[in-house]
Amino acid sequence: MIKLCFFLLLKCISCVSLFAWNEANHQYRFFTVQYHYQYIWPHRPDLKEHAGNPAKALEMHLGWRTSGSQLWHRLYNFPSYGIGFYYNHLGNPDVLGEVRSGFAFMEFYAPKERLIRWQLRVSLGLANFNTYYHPENNPENRFIGTPWNVHFNLNYAWSIPIGEQLRITPGLAFTHFSNGAYQKPNRGINIFDVNMGIRYRFGKGDPGEFWANDPFTDGKTISEQTFFAVFSVGLMQREMDDPTYIARTLTLNHTIRKKLRTRWGVGIDIFYDDHAKEQMRLLNEETSPMDYTRVGGFVSCDIIFNRMVVILNRGMYVYYGYEPQGNQYSRIGLRYITKSGLTGHLALKAHAGRADYVEWGIGYAFGDK
Incomplete structure (x- = not known):
């Protein structure tokens, strides 16, 4: 790591x-x-x-x-x-x-x-x-x-x-x-x-004056839609003497871009982690994967810097077998999108300001890139 x-x-x-x-x-x-x-x-x-x-x-x-x-x-x-x-x-x-x-x-x-x-x-x-x-x-x-x-x-x-x-x-x-x-x-x-x-x-000369309201960009509207599918893995430890658990997330995110600086969207997260699996099996030896799977829905905002994107998500669990630390979660991180659509993803998932784990992901962007 x-x-x-x-x-x-x-x-x-x-x-x-x-x-x-x-x-x-x-x-x-x-x-x-x-x-x-x-x-x-x-x-x-x-x-x-x-x-x-x-x-x-x-x-x-x-x-x-x-x-x-x-x-x-x-x-x-x-x-x-x-x-x-x-x-x-x-x-x-x-x-x-x-x-x-x-x-x-x-x-x-x-x-x-x-x-x-x-x-x-x-x-x-x-x-x-x-x-x-x-x-x-x-x-x-x-x-x-x-x-x-x-x-x-x-x-x-x-x-x-x-x-x-x-x-x-x-x-x-x-x-x-x-x-x-x-x-x-x-x-x-x-x-x-x-x-x-x-x-x-370094260097002499006047760098000049620059204006944020560039006539070629200010107020310009566009219409783009992008769908992201990302699989992420992270490591976490719940208590000091616990082992390190692996957490996995499948993220599906549909976004719409109307302005040059931002994309807005909605998505679904499917969470599966070894800590929840262990805890459920301590409670009941006969468990199925759905007992320790969590599903969350979220809204997203992407702040765009060329192919590098700052991702901001706010979500809520809509299904869980093992109760999470809180009903809501947030995600903040970076995503890089290549010309071919391949994406790299690095983000922090948290509950109420407390870190849950860091996600390292790879995925693909469909549609407008």
């Missing part, structure tokens, strides 16, 4: 780099160094005693501003994308330790270029902790149970010029670390911070 995560992160970073080096696709490159002064949110009472000291982090990233050579550049007001490195001293070296992350990011800007502008950066990557839960060596850490975890970050900043090629970027950020519940404990760590960065833009 971890090797697969690491491979996909490297693949994502290499694809970003190769795409970025195409001169036609970007206006300019930039490099940013950022310092974070952080507050670890004690979302569980036992975290409060271990997170008394402020955390401090250093972040560096290399990015490229898109040029408008592709439609999605103009749809999202010429965003930037890139790769970065993150180091965090969590303020308690014995229990929480230190974390190092590699990540890919996308950054969005205010509709108009102004002297002082706001920007929102979304980062996703893989984090390595040097200290995590161990029943003998570190039993007090009930928040991070594995060395490798997901790194997620939102950073809202103001970009202020201090020269032709330099900007300072004071901002506010939220960072989350967890392993997606594939191994307990997995309470996760949530961090809020204030930060200050300095950004250097």
Whole structure:
């Protein structure tokens, strides 16, 4: 599982780099160094005693501003994308330790270029902790149970010029670390911070002013229908001493695209996991597959970035043999659609904000792609 995560992160970073080096696709490159002064949110009472000291982090990233050579550049007001490195001293070296992350990011800007502008950066990557839960060596850490975890970050900043090629970027950020519940404990760590960065833009010259209401894209309507069939597999652990169970999902999703940025749809999930199977057999030795199968119906919203799509689903169980953790569930993730229709799927399934498992899927898109 971890090797697969690491491979996909490297693949994502290499694809970003190769795409970025195409001169036609970007206006300019930039490099940013950022310092974070952080507050670890004690979302569980036992975290409060271990997170008394402020955390401090250093972040560096290399990015490229898109040029408008592709439609999605103009749809999202010429965003930037890139790769970065993150180091965090969590303020308690014995229990929480230190974390190092590699990540890919996308950054969005205010509709108009102004002297002082706001920007929102979304980062996703893989984090390595040097200290995590161990029943003998570190039993007090009930928040991070594995060395490798997901790194997620939102950073809202103001970009202020201090020269032709330099900007300072004071901002506010939220960072989350967890392993997606594939191994307990997995309470996760949530961090809020204030930060200050300095950004250097390579190359001289005015990058120009760009407008979100591109006359070729603004308000344009289309009519496309796409049907997705995806089979996903995930790993999960319910309690700390439980084995790791395999969860399987068949997703059927019909979508309609009326706007260039989004697709909306409805779908059906068929869930089958080994934990439900085990629990049902403990209750009754004579069981059938329908006793530990769950069926859910959901509504979907896809946010489209060329062939990469952010998927947002909200669903409800309509049939189950073994009772789930909640009647409703959500899914957030990424889907990549090739020209041939083959799709790759990576998403987090959750109940009421608590991770259920991470889905790794493959499927096919029928219809308009």
